[in-house]
Amino acid sequence: xxxxxxxxxxxxxxxxxxxxxxxxxxxxxxxxxxxxxxxxxxxxxxxxxxxxxxxxxxxxxxxxxxxxxxxxxxxxxxxxxxxxxxxxxxxxxxxxxxxxxxxxxxxxxxxxxxxxxxxxxxxxxxxxxxxxxxxxxxxxxxxxxxxxxxxxxxxxxxxxxxxxxxxxxxxxxxxxxxxxxxxxxxxxxxxxxxxxxxxxxxxxxxxxxxxxxxxxxxxxxxxxxxxxxxxxxxxxxxxxxxxxxxxxxx
Amino acid sequence: xxxxxxxxxxxxxxxxxxxxxxxxxxxxxxxxxxxxxxxxxxxxxxxxxxxxxxxxxxxxxxxxxxxxxxxxxxxxxxxxxxxxxxxxxxxxxxxxxxxxxxxxxxxxxxxxxxxxxxxxxxxxxxxxxxxxxxxxxxxxxxxxxxxxxxxxxxxxxxxxxxxxxxxxxxxxxxxxxxxxxxxxxxxxxxxxxxxxxxxxxxxxxxxxxxxxxxxxxxxxxxxxxxxxxxxxxxxxxxxxxxxxxxxxxxxxxxxxxxxxxxxxxxxxxxxxxxxxxxxxxxxxxxxxxxxxxxx
Ligand SMILES: Nc1ncnc2c1ncn2[C@@H]1O[C@H](COP(=O)(O)OP(=O)(O)O)[C@@H](O)[C@H]1O
Ligand SMILES: [Mg+2]
Numbered sequence: 001x002x003x004x005x006x007x008x009x010x011x012x013x014x015x016x017x018x019x020x021x022x023x024x025x026x027x028x029x030x031x032x033x034x035x036x037x038x039x040x041x042x043x044x045x046x047x048x049x050x051x052x053x054x055x056x057x058x059x060x061x062x063x064x065x066x067x068x069x070x071x072x073x074x075x076x077x078x079x080x081x082x083x084x085x086x087x088x089x090x091x092x093x094x095x096x097x098x099x100x101x102x103x104x105x106x107x108x109x110x111x112x113x114x115x116x117x118x119x120x121x122x123x124x125x126x127x128x129x130x131x132x133x134x135x136x137x138x139x140x141x142x143x144x145x146x147x148x149x150x151x152x153x154x155x156x157x158x159x160x161x162x163x164x165x166x167x168x169x170x171x172x173x174x175x176x177x178x179x180x181x182x183x184x185x186x187x188x189x190x191x192x193x194x195x196x197x198x199x200x201x202x203x204x205x206x207x208x209x210x211x212x213x214x215x216x217x218x219x220x221x222x223x224x225x226x227x228x229x230x231x232x233x234x235x236x237x238x239x240x241x242x243x244x245x246x247x248x249x250x
Numbered sequence: 251x252x253x254x255x256x257x258x259x260x261x262x263x264x265x266x267x268x269x270x271x272x273x274x275x276x277x278x279x280x281x282x283x284x285x286x287x288x289x290x291x292x293x294x295x296x297x298x299x300x301x302x303x304x305x306x307x308x309x310x311x312x313x314x315x316x317x318x319x320x321x322x323x324x325x326x327x328x329x330x331x332x333x334x335x336x337x338x339x340x341x342x343x344x345x346x347x348x349x350x351x352x353x354x355x356x357x358x359x360x361x362x363x364x365x366x367x368x369x370x371x372x373x374x375x376x377x378x379x380x381x382x383x384x385x386x387x388x389x390x391x392x393x394x395x396x397x398x399x400x401x402x403x404x405x406x407x408x409x410x411x412x413x414x415x416x417x418x419x420x421x422x423x424x425x426x427x428x429x430x431x432x433x434x435x436x437x438x439x440x441x442x443x444x445x446x447x448x449x450x451x452x453x454x455x456x457x458x459x460x461x462x463x464x465x466x467x468x469x470x471x472x473x474x475x476x477x478x479x480x481x482x483x484x485x486x487x488x489x490x491x492x493x494x495x496x497x498x499x500x501x502x503x504x505x506x507x508x509x510x511x512x513x514x515x516x517x518x519x520x521x522x523x524x525x526x527x528x529x530x531x532x533x534x535x536x537x538x539x540x541x542x543x544x545x
Contacts, residue, residue: 052448087454098445101544102467111463112453144544160453 033214091161151182266296336499355431
């Protein structure tokens with residue numbers, strides 16, 4: 001079963017066409033790494049999949065629900081109710097965390113559970129405690145984001161995204177804002193999620209991580225998918241010249 | 251004589267400030283960030299000299315004040331009584347203005363940021379005009395406007411203990427301060443990073459949840475210092491209600507001063523304003539501290 005289907009996605013900012021017909025399908029339990037030079041449209045692709053941006057044409061299906069489709073060259077998005085439902089099926093981890101600074105770690109994780117998913121405080125706390133244990137942050141439950149290291153903040157934001165048990169998790173360069181010595185903890189957490197068969201799409205520049213953890217790697221450049229294939233094969237034996245040139249830089 | 255003394259004192263104090271700035275700046279480079287630097291000797295000497303020159307002046311003022319109080323006790327007591335009554339009105343204007351102008355400011359800020367162009371233009375004009383014309387003129391307009399524009403007589407309007415003079419001053423102040431608060435709020439709201447909205451959106455929060463749970467609490471912290479500034483200005487601005495002959499403290503002080511041919515009422519009124527603002531500063535400090543748990 002496919003958790004994410006994106007067909008022929010086109011997206012422009014003003015006159016700049018950033019996505020030029022992207023097709024991406026992610027099966028349940030699959031880990032897909034998206035790599036490519038900066039400005040290639042990787043973030044935009046994630047932002048379209050997470051409804052932070054609206055596409056110009058194409059079709060997006062998440063967890064079997066149609067988010068948007070194109071009929072007679074016009075894009076149609078689903079209604080608000082369905083959109084709410086679709087939003088509960090995915091989580092997004094940002095490059096710069098975007099934690100809520102005025103909330104404690106616990107409240108960052110439980111706020112949406114309580115006020116969007118209508119769980120009781122007790123239910124939310126139980127979920128939160130489990131996630132904190134998993135993220136090795138148990139003693140930080142009452143801390144505020146400003147008192148955590150970048151690596152800890154990113155793990156909180158992963159816990160926040162996981163709290164609502166989404167079907168798929170998107171990561172946009174989750175370690176790019178971190179000092180090198182802090183990336184390891186975050187990558188370990190993501191690796192563990194992969195072992196639990198969490199469906200994930202990860203934009204990353206950590207090539208060895210992508211090779212080892214992802215099932216499939218997608219190489220994007222200039223708004224198109226230049227090449228994709230099984231992770232190990234694509235990294236060790238790229239077919240396209242552009243992919244070769246990009247990987248040579250690592 | 252006193253003029254010369256005061257002049258000397260002020261010149262010395264300013265000189266000490268300038269010298270201190272120069273010396274401190276040159277020293278700062280050699281000290282680690284945040285280190286406490288002792289005041290250099292020349293600055294201390296200049297400051298002390300300024301103090302010495304100012305001393306006779308202070309003593310004289312203190313002496314005169316004491317004499318005023320003890321010399322004619324009845325006058326002093328009745329003056330205090332009238333000023334305290336006036337202060338009640340000043341405080342009333344202040345409190346009601348705060349109560350009305352803060353929410354109104356939020357509405358104006360929202361209006362100015364509206365996506366609907368005519369609404370945005372309306373509130374833009376509102377802010378521009380209320381900030382661009384004298385508050386005194388606005389007060390007069392609110393007071394006389396109803397009669398001269400619409401022929402409505404306002405003389406017999408009375409809400410509880412408040413006549414139209416008092417009400418008009420509150421309306422005038424509220425409309426004016428809302429414009430200033432709106433600009434502060436707008437700045438605070440627009441300074442919020444886009445990521446906060448996006449994180450909230452992805453998590454499924456509704457627009458109003460995002461606004462009231464995520465954005466506004468953080469904006470409050472960001473705007474508090476500027477709002478505090480305006481609040482302190484408002485305390486002093488209440489004296490402008492004098493133009494509507496509201497019997498607030500400054501009106502009373504003026505009347506008393508000319509009746510007694512003395513500046514004492516003004517000095518006492520000044521003390522009232524200062525004490526009030528001193529308390530407000532303390533409160534603002536406490537509120538700021540209570541929000542220091544995150545940065
Ligand atoms: N909000 C925006 N407005 C205009 N142009 C944008 C915007 N966001 C991204 N772009 C442009 O779209 C292109 C792709 O950007 P992005 O998706 O961030 O690439 P990547 O994540 O691969 O570095 C870039 O040329 C960028 O300048
Ligand atoms: Mg990017």
